[in-house]
Amino acid sequence: MTLQAAAGYAAATGTFKLTFLLVLLPALSAAVLLLGGKRTNPWGHLLGCAAPIAAFVIGLVELLAITGRDGGQSRQLDQHLFSWVPVAGFHVNANLLLDPLSLVFVLLITGVGSLIHIYSIGYMEHDPDRRRFFGQLNLFIAAMLLLVLADNYLLLYVGWEGVGLASYLLIGFWSYKPSAAVAAKKAFLVNRVGDLGLSLAIMLMFATFGTVSFTGVFAGAHSPAAHGGTLTAIGLLLLLGACGKSAQAPLQSWLLDAMEGPTPVSALIHAATMVTAGVYLVARSGAIFNASPDARLLVQIVGATTLVMGAIIGCAYDDIKKVLAASTMSQIGYMMLAVGIGPGVYAIGILHLLTHGFFKANMFLGAGSVMHAMNDEVNMRRYGGLRKVMPWTFVTFGFGYLAIIGMFPFAGFFSKDKIIEAALDKGGASGYLLGSIALAGAALTAFYMTRLMIMTFFGQRRWARDAHPHESPRVMLVPMVLLAAGSLLAGFLLILGGSLQHFLTPSVGTSVEVGAHTIAPLILSLLTLAVALGGAAAAWLLVGRKPVPVEQPLNVSKLTWAARRSLYGDALNETVFMRPGQYLARALVFFDGRGVDGAVNGLAALVGGSSARARRSQTGFARSYALSMLAGAVAVTAALLLVRVG
Numbered sequence: 001m002t003l004q005a006a007a008g009y010a011a012a013t014g015t016f017k018l019t020f021l022l023v024l025l026p027a028l029s030a031a032v033l034l035l036g037g038k039r040t041n042p043w044g045h046l047l048g049c050a051a052p053i054a055a056f057v058i059g060l061v062e063l064l065a066i067t068g069r070d071g072g073q074s075r076q077l078d079q080h081l082f083s084w085v086p087v088a089g090f091h092v093n094a095n096l097l098l099d100p101l102s103l104v105f106v107l108l109i110t111g112v113g114s115l116i117h118i119y120s121i122g123y124m125e126h127d128p129d130r131r132r133f134f135g136q137l138n139l140f141i142a143a144m145l146l147l148v149l150a151d152n153y154l155l156l157y158v159g160w161e162g163v164g165l166a167s168y169l170l171i172g173f174w175s176y177k178p179s180a181a182v183a184a185k186k187a188f189l190v191n192r193v194g195d196l197g198l199s200l201a202i203m204l205m206f207a208t209f210g211t212v213s214f215t216g217v218f219a220g221a222h223s224p225a226a227h228g229g230t231l232t233a234i235g236l237l238l239l240l241g242a243c244g245k246s247a248q249a250p251l252q253s254w255l256l257d258a259m260e261g262p263t264p265v266s267a268l269i270h271a272a273t274m275v276t277a278g279v280y281l282v283a284r285s286g287a288i289f290n291a292s293p294d295a296r297l298l299v300q301i302v303g304a305t306t307l308v309m310g311a312i313i314g315c316a317y318d319d320i321k322k323v324l325a326a327s328t329m330s331q332i333g334y335m336m337l338a339v340g341i342g343p344g345v346y347a348i349g350i351l352h353l354l355t356h357g358f359f360k361a362n363m364f365l366g367a368g369s370v371m372h373a374m375n376d377e378v379n380m381r382r383y384g385g386l387r388k389v390m391p392w393t394f395v396t397f398g399f400g401y402l403a404i405i406g407m408f409p410f411a412g413f414f415s416k417d418k419i420i421e422a423a424l425d426k427g428g429a430s431g432y433l434l435g436s437i438a439l440a441g442a443a444l445t446a447f448y449m450t451r452l453m454i455m456t457f458f459g460q461r462r463w464a465r466d467a468h469p470h471e472s473p474r475v476m477l478v479p480m481v482l483l484a485a486g487s488l489l490a491g492f493l494l495i496l497g498g499s500l501q502h503f504l505t506p507s508v509g510t511s512v513e514v515g516a517h518t519i520a521p522l523i524l525s526l527l528t529l530a531v532a533l534g535g536a537a538a539a540w541l542l543v544g545r546k547p548v549p550v551e552q553p554l555n556v557s558k559l560t561w562a563a564r565r566s567l568y569g570d571a572l573n574e575t576v577f578m579r580p581g582q583y584l585a586r587a588l589v590f591f592d593g594r595g596v597d598g599a600v601n602g603l604a605a606l607v608g609g610s611s612a613r614a615r616r617s618q619t620g621f622a623r624s625y626a627l628s629m630l631a632g633a634v635a636v637t638a639a640l641l642l643v644r645v646g
Helices: 003-013 019-035 044-067 100-123 130-149 153-171 178-209 214-222 228-245 254-260 263-272 274-284 286-290 293-316 320-341 346-373 391-404 411-425 428-457 474-494 496-508 521-544 558-564 566-616 622-645
Strands: 077-083 093-098
Touching: 019 044, 019 077, 019 093, 019 130, 044 077, 044 100, 044 130, 093 100, 093 130, 100 130, 100 263, 100 274, 100 346, 100 474, 100 496, 130 153, 130 263, 130 274, 153 178, 153 228, 153 254, 153 263, 153 274, 178 214, 178 228, 178 254, 178 566, 214 286, 228 274, 228 286, 228 293, 254 263, 254 320, 263 274, 263 320, 263 346, 274 286, 274 320, 274 346, 274 496, 286 293, 286 320, 293 320, 293 428, 293 558, 293 566, 320 346, 320 411, 320 428, 346 391, 346 411, 346 474, 346 496, 391 411, 391 428, 391 474, 411 428, 411 474, 411 521, 428 521, 474 496, 558 566
Parallel strands: none
Antiparallel strands: 077 093
């Protein structure tokens, strides 16, 4: 049965029941690979690749089903799985919701995920735990699909925590390396701060609206009974959760350390999927943020702040993966800025999310190809001149580079321009400020990405003596070529003509202009191109015209020094989160040891000492007891006389 025939049958019968397979297939694959033991080693990687590929095919079938064969308006499909036993009025159904927004994420997760799985066959070929790696990748895919397919916040939270667990396992996959183990714990703990915000938001939703379903919460947000303060609190708590998962300020510092995981992990989790979960959460919760201008304003501030912070950090690092990680922070900042602007712009944020999924996964896989050829060296100061010995990697990586800096006709040109345009069209002082920040971010992006290209592929060779770079095997090159093609064509396929905006309308609302054009679109496009070319030219003047020193210079500006330390993000988190926790723990230990235990031990000592002293009076001599009786009689008589006299 063809894809269109399957979709037509499903639409005709009204019993479309394939949605659960999207989650079930990778979950079963993960269970087999993680529990099957060494017997699955010979074919584990094949099963690991088959699961996301099958899910991608199902996603294509469902795409045809929800768009309909008549080309009409997109619709949504609901599938009931089971109901939790109601407790004291708390009743939740475990339903899957397939609508345009969730389907876009399904296709991104499974499509890009399948290519990364195939790439991993070659990248992890000699790793003795390759089976476990594919099992954990599929666990992540299943959790991420559950997150985006849930039709209520509680089921979303289950997927949210599953994604956090899988991320922890994959970042620390090489746990014998202390740096990987520390990075995994750091990512887990920082994410727990954001997870706390999401869990509190869900509790507040139930206390306010009596439900945690999307339909019930969104209807309640628009009802006259909804209080602005409550909606703002819910929005801020949701934003806290989004900041944790999407590495946005002030919870962004974990992402750079997370690069200790295998490079395919960075491509899948920390470029194309998991770090976009926060953007999905805000876009899905658009009804709440639309009803709370204060919460929406903070989303804009977080996005604008992070896009600049990530770009500045990317200018200073020499680790190729950490530069790309800082770039991810910056690009997700653009997405947050877009969804924060509000009605009419949610779809633009999703557009950039999709194009970013192509070009950033492409560049991470390219970085992995370079590392694979350079004995896992990540320091760009020890690269140089690789374009001649790795031509395929150079060309495919170059497509991603041109896309991220916004060169026409690559994908980033269309999506990033739309965000800058929407920020400027917001109007007023805030619109000019946000638009200027977005333009400055575009210049910085062009600078640090050009710097990366020059230090990696151009200039003199600065290789270590034992380095013999060579092109990667075909199983790694084919996914890179396909993602490079997506980096070029995604702008045409997803943006021109407004096809994706129209498709997303049922989920995120109609894409409309935010305000009158501050700058004509053609002039703005030329301006952004000029800004990007200026950033690239600055990188060439500062880096490309002179030999790159192998050792990192120490006589640098204060800003560069701060950027090398992630703009003191770790210091901020330690001050705000870690040290107060340490002080609280020490205070509780002191109170428990000196207060609780001290009181118990003191009472025991008092009773023991008193009993010991009382025991001394029991001498066993009759004269002692007679004397005690006499003293007691005298005391009683004296008391009676005093009472009578009184």
